[in-house]
Amino acid sequence: MAKYMLIMRSTDEAEAAFAESGIDFEAMLATMGRFNEEMIEAGVLLAAEGLEEPDKGVVVDYSTEEPTVTDGPYGETKELFNGYWILDVPTIDDAVAWAKKAPLAGPGMKSEIRRIPTIDEFPADNEWIRRERAWRERTGQL
Numbered sequence: 001m002a003k004y005m006l007i008m009r010s011t012d013e014a015e016a017a018f019a020e021s022g023i024d025f026e027a028m029l030a031t032m033g034r035f036n037e038e039m040i041e042a043g044v045l046l047a048a049e050g051l052e053e054p055d056k057g058v059v060v061d062y063s064t065e066e067p068t069v070t071d072g073p074y075g076e077t078k079e080l081f082n083g084y085w086i087l088d089v090p091t092i093d094d095a096v097a098w099a100k101k102a103p104l105a106g107p108g109m110k111s112e113i114r115r116i117p118t119i120d121e122f123p124a125d126n127e128w129i130r131r132e133r134a135w136r137e138r139t140g141q142l
Contacts, residue, residue: 014108
């Protein structure tokens with residue numbers, strides 16, 4: 001099995017359309033809850049979180065020597081990162097199959113899927129990797 005992160009993204013226009021749609025918050029929670037429950041019952045869901053609205057976040061830009069912090073909303077952002085699921089599935093095709101089932105899909109909504117490498121894929125003789133492995137072992141992550 002491998003871990004894959006499904007990153008939910010949308011455009012500013014999709015966010016505005018959703019806000020104007022009048023979709024009941026409780027109905028949205030029920031729809032998302034049913035999807036999450038399906039993944040739990042299938043034994044593939046490891047973690048899932050939604051994010052607060054972008055106007056309550058900040059961006060740290062490392063383009064200059066001293067990083068610059070900008071409050072949201074992010075005027076020139078083409079896509080917003082809204083939440084994620086971490087799945088434990090055998091292949092990226094399995095992750096894609098789950099992403100295709102995700103509710104609240106529509107124009108301007110996307111899911112990016114990226115595999116999460118295991119610590120075993122990094123050089124075992126690296127001091128920092130050894131320290132991280134020890135931390136993961138102490139905290140029950142390995």
